[in-house]
Amino acid sequence: MSRPSEDDLIARYFAPLAGPGGFGLKDDAALMRPPPGRDVVLTVDALVAGVHFFPDDPPASIARKALRVNLSDLAAKGARPEGFLLVLALPADWREDWLDAFARALGEDGAAFFCPLLGGDTVSTPGPLTVSITALGSVAQGRMVARTGARAGDLIYVSGTIGDAALGLALRSGAGDDLPADARGFLADRYLHPQPRLALAGALAAHASGAMDVSDGLVGDLSKMMRASGVRARVDSAATPLSPAARAMIGADPRRRALALTGGDDYEILAAVPPDAAGAFERAALAAGVPVARIGVVEEGPPQAVFIDADGRVETFERESFSHF
Amino acid sequence: MSRPSEDDLIARYFAPLAGPGGFGLKDDAALMRPPPGRDVVLTVDALVAGVHFFPDDPPASIARKALRVNLSDLAAKGARPEGFLLVLALPADWREDWLDAFARALGEDGAAFFCPLLGGDTVSTPGPLTVSITALGSVAQGRMVARTGARAGDLIYVSGTIGDAALGLALRSGAGDDLPADARGFLADRYLHPQPRLALAGALAAHASGAMDVSDGLVGDLSKMMRASGVRARVDSAATPLSPAARAMIGADPRRRALALTGGDDYEILAAVPPDAAGAFERAALAAGVPVARIGVVEEGPPQAVFIDADGRVETFERESFSHF
Known part of the structure; x- marks a missing residue:
């Protein structure tokens, strides 16, 4: 059976x-015609097999993750998705059934998130499979929520x-062999299938002074936001929201708590909200169906994130964040 | 000496x-705020070391090519550049002097083409260096020049x-050891450093019914445009514009003519122009300083490009185009 050309592959999948x-x-x-009165928000993330995902992850999961990590960035900026571009670098041993499953899942997610494919490029590579997606969103003019916008006095959610x-x-x-199967399934799925918090975008655009997604x-990401904003975060560690499954896994081995707070791939939203907007922000999040937890405050001070434990002591972490680089 | 982190690398370069x-x-x-009344035009191209360029090409040349192949796409659509996003997948053995030269050249080209860097992603890869650029342009609403727009009667430039x-x-x-040094230098530079025909974008937006860049x-690319438009092109092969250096190299070995007509990386513009707009198009190209040659006409017929030689015979080519895939 002959291999399809690049044009055939694009036409088919x-x-x-x-x-x-x-x-x-x-x-x-x-082509993208931005809705009148709206700015275009752009983000791009590349995922490399063996670096950002397991080569034997299901192709549908890889596709969903590649799109959703970008949608998570749009959500954090208060933007709604408008479309995406796909760059696919395929190793020589790619299989049609793999590509079929990948493309179907990408199409399903694109439809579910109102974010259609607009274009892209397909190339061959002697290296690992690499998926790079550029996502485009839009936000009311001047309302993109910057990472640099946190101000002393803001509440951190x-x-x-x-x-x-x-x-x-x-x-x-x-790890976690002792965990019940449903808890294991929940955590494994949270790693494989991030849920971009697009439902929160409107609340962020309306009320947040600064935001970013936790990837x-x-x-480490809160530290990044504080450095970008030139302020300090004081966090009540105990207020960090943990799922029952995470609590169970940490209960079995308390050293896992540091992993939970510094590991990657959460794709949740960190937001700084001025106190006089906090009520409206919480109501908007509730209406959107997205739980938000208040975990701390922004203060004047050296740009960093300080986590305080239940006994009032400053926590230190061996490493602050996960780096794929 | 410790390696810079991803954040350091981004901040520095x-x-x-x-x-x-x-x-x-x-x-x-x-963020991109499109100028009022203009559509956003998007294109993305990925270049893989060993596939799209030689790994030992100068880093400045790789950077320029990566940006310019995208600007060439914008030019063909009648668009002017607005900015770009960069994805850089770096193998473990990347060197700071390489990256410094790469970034400087990218900055120079970005400034020269009024196309600043807007964002991107840097990842590590166990595979070859890969550069993927998403370029954004803008064009007056509804004036993007489509590949699908060629119509019977149009002239082909x-x-x-x-x-x-x-x-x-x-x-x-x-090949071409017998060629004078200046001719060799000219041709080598044409391969390494494409010149995006942005100066022609206005003439295309104003007068062309269809266009694409020749990559x-x-x-093969004219055939593609005809298939996309559902019409046939009849080309006077002898009218294909060749440089003196190309003529010399073909003169020394006439088999090289097929390579010239079917090889890749020209980054020139193919355009279909209605006959009543041809004069205005030619004057606009002249004013823009971009030479254009009329090479044929569009007709009703099976969607393909037919090249006719000086004796009136249809030429056949072993392969129509170059495929990087």
């Missing part, structure tokens, strides 16, 4: 995913629960 | 290149000269 600005992927370029993905990844190296660990 | 929408590369996302890059690449495999060879 990716053209069905194309949105109106993608011209059936028959052109060199894609985090969405969902923290540490599930890092613990889910640890499961794959053999490299809560402690 | 890439933050100086960032445009106003890039926020000093301190954010997860970039090509900019500049064809085949130089493919012959320049052949030089690197030892995979004139014969």
